[in-house]
Amino acid sequence: VRALVTGASRGLGLALCEALAARGDEVVAVCRRPSFDLDALGVEIAAGIDVGTDDAIEQLRALADHPLDLVIANAGVNETYAAAIGDLEPATVAKEFEVNALGAVRTVQGLLPALAPGSKIVLITGGGRASVWKAPNLGNYGYRMSKAALNVFGVLLAEELRPLEIPLLVLSPGAMDTDMHRAVLAIGRGNPDPGVSGREAARDVVARIDELDMGGTGELLHRSGRAA
């Protein structure tokens, strides 16, 4: 299996690279800058790719010469902790859309030539329907708005790719003890659940990927496998 992961420098992306490499997959780790921990994995690293910019499309296209069995669009940011509309900065929300929603669009646009029937796409979201509509801790507008846009992208793309037999899963990893979650907890916003380690989450994510076939394409799942 040849698998590509974005946001591979740390957190869930790093843990996914580690888990996939450990079982013998050939991993292409996409990042802006490699971290010490990513370097230490010894996987192929494609650095200097910012999925928040259109340059990423051509940069990823250059990696699409060799077929890919799996693409995981994992890179994400969470910077709008604002609880009230008056505190919300549109420019920050726009950045979240650029990375969280359009970053996944660019990732797929760049890599589509490397995908064939049976290749899988996974979009890492920040909660499915339930957490967007019913979460007790409101606020965090831009992050949630951008992830809702990502979810819709996933459902539309899954239908477009159905005739090509490329299954797509929108996967919510739930709370994880990563830099992103720690930053939100530190200011008392967001999900108070301390979460599991990136490694624990990655194990479940890999299990969901292994189960994925055309029967499950377009679904929004929590990493446990329940509907998100």
Ligand SMILES: NC(=O)c1ccc[n+]([C@@H]2O[C@H](COP(=O)([O-])OP(=O)(O)OC[C@H]3O[C@@H](n4cnc5c(N)ncnc54)[C@H](OP(=O)(O)O)[C@@H]3O)[C@@H](O)[C@H]2O)c1
């Ligand atoms: N942690 C949670 O509780 C939680 C819950 C639900 C969903 N998620 C989702 O899980 C995914 C991974 O999050 P995490 O918790 O592992 O967060 P993290 O530790 O903050 O890692 C985020 C990763 O995304 C990369 N990234 C950010 N902006 C980028 C850009 N413009 N271009 C390329 N890469 C970029 C970062 O790279 P740099 O090192 O270059 O910044 C880093 O590798 C995200 O999509 C997040 O929304 C997380």
